[in-house]
Structure formats: C-alpha cells, structure tokens
Amino acid sequence: TRARVMAAEWGYSPTNGPDVWARLFPQAGGARQSPVDICTSIASSDSNLEMKKLTFAYESQSDLRILNTGHGWKVEAPQSGSRLEGGPLGEDIYQLEQFHCHWGETSAEGSEHTVDGRAYAGELHLVHWNTTKYQSFAEAAQHPDGLAVLGVFFDVGNESNDEIEKIVSTLSEIKFKGQFTDIPDVIDPTTFLPSGLGYWTYLGSLTTPPCNECVIWIVYKEPITVTEEQLVQFRCLSACSGEAEEFIVKNYRPPQPLGNRALRECNA
Numbered sequence: 001t002r003a004r005v006m007a008a009e010w011g012y013s014p015t016n017g018p019d020v021w022a023r024l025f026p027q028a029g030g031a032r033q034s035p036v037d038i039c040t041s042i043a044s045s046d047s048n049l050e051m052k053k054l055t056f057a058y059e060s061q062s063d064l065r066i067l068n069t070g071h072g073w074k075v076e077a078p079q080s081g082s083r084l085e086g087g088p089l090g091e092d093i094y095q096l097e098q099f100h101c102h103w104g105e106t107s108a109e110g111s112e113h114t115v116d117g118r119a120y121a122g123e124l125h126l127v128h129w130n131t132t133k134y135q136s137f138a139e140a141a142q143h144p145d146g147l148a149v150l151g152v153f154f155d156v157g158n159e160s161n162d163e164i165e166k167i168v169s170t171l172s173e174i175k176f177k178g179q180f181t182d183i184p185d186v187i188d189p190t191t192f193l194p195s196g197l198g199y200w201t202y203l204g205s206l207t208t209p210p211c212n213e214c215v216i217w218i219v220y221k222e223p224i225t226v227t228e229e230q231l232v233q234f235r236c237l238s239a240c241s242g243e244a245e246e247f248i249v250k251n252y253r254p255p256q257p258l259g260n261r262a263l264r265e266c267n268a
C-alpha cells in the first residue's frame, strides 16, 4: 500500500525499489530516464562530437570526504578548478561535484547502463554540474542541461585498481549509514578513466530518486578493471545506521526505455 512505500525509505528491495519509485517520485516515470541499454547498432557516430573533443582537467586532492549514504559510498569532491567541456556539452563548462558507484550482489551484474543487454560488474559515476549557467549543484539539478555524469564500467580482473583501493581502504570506517571519514591518500579523478576515451552519450536522468531529468550522460566504452575482493568490500557496507546489519549488496537501477532519444557515439 502507499502507506508502506511512504513509510519506507526508497531502496533496491522489492517493496521500495525501482519498480515503485514512480509512486513517490513522479519524475521516475518520465520519458528521459536513466540508465538505458546501449544498443550499439543504433548509436549514431556523430561527426559533430568528433569535432568538439571532450576535454577534462581535474585537480589531485587529498582529505576528500567519503560518506556512507545508506545506498552506497559517495566521495564529495567539489573541485572549483576542475573543468569538463566539449563533446556533447556545447559551450558550457561543468565542474566535478562528487563521485560514487553502483554494484550488484554478484559480478554478473552491477552496472546501471548495459551494452547490448550485457551488464558489467559495476559502474563509477563522476558527477559534474553546469557552472556556466547555474549558481549551485542543487539549482543545476533542476534543469535539462544541469548535470554531466561520466560513467565508467567495472570489469573484474586480477589487477586491483590502485585508485579504487584508496576508497576500499576507508570503507571499514564508514560501515554504517551516515558515517563519513576523510580519505588520506591523494585522489586524482583522471586515474578512474579508461585509456580508450571512446564514449556513448544521450540525454537522461539521475538514476536514483528523485530521478530528475537533468543529466547529459557520457558513458565510456572501455571498462576499467577492479578485483572481486574490491567489490566484496563494497558489499560489506551497511544500509542501516544502527547495529542492525542490512548489507548494501546491490544499488543499481535496471535500464529504462530509451524511447525516441538519440544515442550518439564518439570514438575519441
């Protein structure tokens, strides 16, 4: 009943998960929702994108705050000196705000976007907002061109990802929802990006409630590699703030209808 969904926090279980979000968050039922299945055969190679190269410049930062949001971990990384521009972003400059990731109960699933129906083991999101047009992240999230999110797929392999290890090493300190700590290591967001910079791009939304339709998505084609052990550590985070232990074993939204949206690709 509505009362039950009203009472419960949104999440990823059958009673409060993606299938019922639209009851509480009307935008979740909109026509430009994310994620989507990336059907590579319909992706149009847009010469326009080839022309305007996507460029990014990040600072290396230490003592970034990492938080257990109850739905996963999030690193707050407001970087006034960072810039993401070009590609599908027109003339506007986007600034890094935070990064986080999504994963599944097993490594057979976990990414939000899928490629020709194939899910990856996880997906990292580097979230940026349009500082050319808007005065704050919150304001930008109310506009169709407010945010730009870079998505990077995780493949499971034998080499552990050193940058992800800096995140993993703090997770024991933020086991419970609401806990946060500072990451002592220096983090350079550039190191999260794959070497091949080809990507797909389309207009979409936040993949968690309220699912605002405010995101220009840029999803890299090439995954980065993490280890099963690193993903196992993600799944040890608790969704609760107290002694009760409800592990965050999955926090990905399944693909939503692309509808008549253009899906463009750029082979950088």
Ligand SMILES: NS(=O)(=O)c1cc(F)ccc1F
Residues within 6 Å of the ligand: 125, 127, 149, 205, 206, 207, 208, 209, 215
């Ligand atoms: N998963 S997401 O990158 O679409 C996202 C980013 C935010 F800043 C807030 C909510 C979100 F769901």
Ligand SMILES: [Zn+2]
Residues within 6 Å of the ligand: 100, 101, 102, 125, 207
């Ligand atoms: Zn995300």
